[in-house]
Amino acid sequence: MIGKGPRRRTGERATPWPLAVPAALAVAFLLLPLLAMVVRAPWRDLPRILVEAQALSALRLSLVCATAATAICLVVGVPLAWVLARSPSRWVTPLRGLVTLPLVLPPVVGGVALLIAFGRRGIAGQYLYAAFGIQLPFTTAGVVVAETFVAMPFLVVTVEGALRSADTGLEEAAAILGARRFTTFRRVTLPLVAPSVAAGSVLCWARALGEFGATITFAGNLPGVTQTLPLAVYGAFENDPPAAVALSLVLLAVCVGVLALLRDRWLRPGWGSQTGTAL
Amino acid sequence: MRSPTPTVAVLASTAALVLAGCGGSSSTGSSSSGTSSLAAAARSSASPTSTLTGQITVLAASSLTDAFTKIGKQFESANPGTKVTFNFGSSAALANLATQGAPVDVFASASPKNMATVVAAKAAKTPTTFAKNSMEIAVPADNPAHITQLSDLAKPGVKVALCVAQAPCGVAADTVLKNAKLTVKPATREADVTATMAKVTLGEVDAAIVYITDVKAAGSKVKGIEIPAAVNATTSYPIAVLTGTHTPALSQAFADFVLSGKAGQVLTGDGFAKP
Numbered sequence: 001m002i003g004k005g006p007r008r009r010t011g012e013r014a015t016p017w018p019l020a021v022p023a024a025l026a027v028a029f030l031l032l033p034l035l036a037m038v039v040r041a042p043w044r045d046l047p048r049i050l051v052e053a054q055a056l057s058a059l060r061l062s063l064v065c066a067t068a069a070t071a072i073c074l075v076v077g078v079p080l081a082w083v084l085a086r087s088p089s090r091w092v093t094p095l096r097g098l099v100t101l102p103l104v105l106p107p108v109v110g111g112v113a114l115l116i117a118f119g120r121r122g123i124a125g126q127y128l129y130a131a132f133g134i135q136l137p138f139t140t141a142g143v144v145v146a147e148t149f150v151a152m153p154f155l156v157v158t159v160e161g162a163l164r165s166a167d168t169g170l171e172e173a174a175a176i177l178g179a180r181r182f183t184t185f186r187r188v189t190l191p192l193v194a195p196s197v198a199a200g201s202v203l204c205w206a207r208a209l210g211e212f213g214a215t216i217t218f219a220g221n222l223p224g225v226t227q228t229l230p231l232a233v234y235g236a237f238e239n240d241p242p243a244a245v246a247l248s249l250v251l252l253a254v255c256v257g258v259l260a261l262l263r264d265r266w267l268r269p270g271w272g273s274q275t276g277t278a279l
Numbered sequence: 280m281r282s283p284t285p286t287v288a289v290l291a292s293t294a295a296l297v298l299a300g301c302g303g304s305s306s307t308g309s310s311s312s313g314t315s316s317l318a319a320a321a322r323s324s325a326s327p328t329s330t331l332t333g334q335i336t337v338l339a340a341s342s343l344t345d346a347f348t349k350i351g352k353q354f355e356s357a358n359p360g361t362k363v364t365f366n367f368g369s370s371a372a373l374a375n376l377a378t379q380g381a382p383v384d385v386f387a388s389a390s391p392k393n394m395a396t397v398v399a400a401k402a403a404k405t406p407t408t409f410a411k412n413s414m415e416i417a418v419p420a421d422n423p424a425h426i427t428q429l430s431d432l433a434k435p436g437v438k439v440a441l442c443v444a445q446a447p448c449g450v451a452a453d454t455v456l457k458n459a460k461l462t463v464k465p466a467t468r469e470a471d472v473t474a475t476m477a478k479v480t481l482g483e484v485d486a487a488i489v490y491i492t493d494v495k496a497a498g499s500k501v502k503g504i505e506i507p508a509a510v511n512a513t514t515s516y517p518i519a520v521l522t523g524t525h526t527p528a529l530s531q532a533f534a535d536f537v538l539s540g541k542a543g544q545v546l547t548g549d550g551f552a553k554p
Contacts, residue, residue, distance in 0.1 A: 121482040137483050138438065138466040220467025220478070221443070234470075238371040239445040 042242040049246045057224050058232040066208035069147035073204050077155040085163035103153040111217025142219035143226050147208035154207050158200030162193040332360035333526050338373040340389035341471040345496045346549045350542045369446040369471035378402045384524040390447030394517040406517035409538050410551040413513045414455050415491040416504040417479045424485035438466040440478040440487040448472040451512040452488035458510035492550040
């Protein structure tokens with residue numbers, strides 16, 4: 001039922017088998033683990049387990065932190081994408097490499113780096129602590145920082161790709177008509193790439209929601225404060241695997257829900273997915 | 280003739296996430312007979328005529344990292360041709376690995392409770408206790424929160440790291456606090472004692488309740504503050520050969536070596552108490 005690959009090309013014959021077979025394998029490989037979780041889930045005890053595992057507080061924390069991280073990414077990430085796409089400087093290429101590094105960096109390494117930078121004894125953190133008494137590790141703000149660090153490249157790369165492929169003719173027209181560059185950005189460029197900004201935000205949010213390595217390393221692990229849903233899953237798995245499955249189901253449901261909600265609106269092939277493939 | 284298949288060796292080394300120089304073909308020798316004599320040979324700190332060869336993977340509690348690394352080297356040099364790789368972590372996580380059929384040979388737990396789950400799952404033979412440990416407060420070398428006694432951990436604003444309640448070090452820390460009738464709201468609960476100690480050595484927390492052996496191993500990077508014996512918690516370390524081992528003779532020899540006087544010296548040198 002699910003094994004049939006993409007074959008919606010109108011007027012074309014069946015997918016050639018050298019493509020169909022690997023595609024079917026890929027589908028089976030991607031879906032089987034999820035299916036296994038649904039099959040093995042402790043459905044009968046689900047409500048009790050979720051209450052005991054404090055699933056709601058972990059879920060709330062996950063949603064709040066992922067949303068906050070996405071907001072920060074939007075505020076600073078979209079301008080960064082513009083600079084990367086439009087700046088004539090020759091430093092842009094190495095800069096692009098550097099800012100997208102967290103995309104490939106193991107998140108745990110990111111967590112260690114954050115701790116050394118923003119921890120109480122960190123390079124920048126010690127001044128934050130001395131001057132304002134701000135200590136990011138072990139706080140909810142620390143979770144947001146870790147998620148922002150890991151997720152921002154997803155937004156930047158998506159938006160930058162859209163900016164590069166966007167028609168610059170409209171921007172030139174706006175400039176000729178006397179618009180200042182920031183006005184052009186606000187009134188012409190941004191609406192033009194809005195679907196990609198939305199797609200990038202969804203990717204960014206999803207990445208933040210699933211963040212684990214940087215979070216547990218930098219922000220620690222405390223229920224209600226820094227224990228997001230992925231951390232709760234990891235903790236539960238050690239002594240109560242069924243609870244881990246139950247918590248995973250919650251995360252799965254949220255992800256499926258968000259994708260279903262956004263798919264038709266923003267993730268249409270052509271707009272979002274076109275830039276999405278830049279990843 | 281019963282040599283382990285290459286796949287098993289590869290799996291074992293991969294599971295341990297340790298780069299083992301899988302040197303050539305290895306045979307375990309006659310594995311069914313002579314277990315006790317081999318064990319005796321190992322106990323008398325390894326006769327050079329030992330026929331033990333091959334590779335084993337040992338699951339060991341985080342708090343054993345230093346001691347077992349040394350003991351593993353001693354065992355290898357006493358038995359040329361053997362290779363011991365370790366997988367250190369929270370005893371709870373390791374117990375999970377052992378019961379889920381990971382290709383591992385020996386389990387050394389920081390608590391009888393985690394060993395009991397492995398034995399109950401019929402994944403381990405009879406365990407033997409080889410060491411004991413108790414708890415101490417670790418603070419960064421400059422002691423930023425001026426901790427002098429256990430009750431200081433309950434003061435507002437003092438950032439404390441504890442192990443997760445699933446890990447033996449977390450259980451012991453909770454016992455200490457309960458014995459002392461203290462309510463401490465930790466800043467974080469870390470997966471195992473190594474991660475908890477790291478937060479102290481980095482100076483990110485003001486204090487942590489860890490094993491006395493961890494404080495000793497960290498040297499000058501941290502300061503230890505004793506917990507009164509009346510409220511302190513003690514944990515025992517059992518070791519057992521896992522039933523899924525493909526090298527029973529070598530695994531038993533290693534377990535016996537850990538129980539030997541030579542390994543005992545290493546353990547007591549690192550601050551562990553005798554069982």
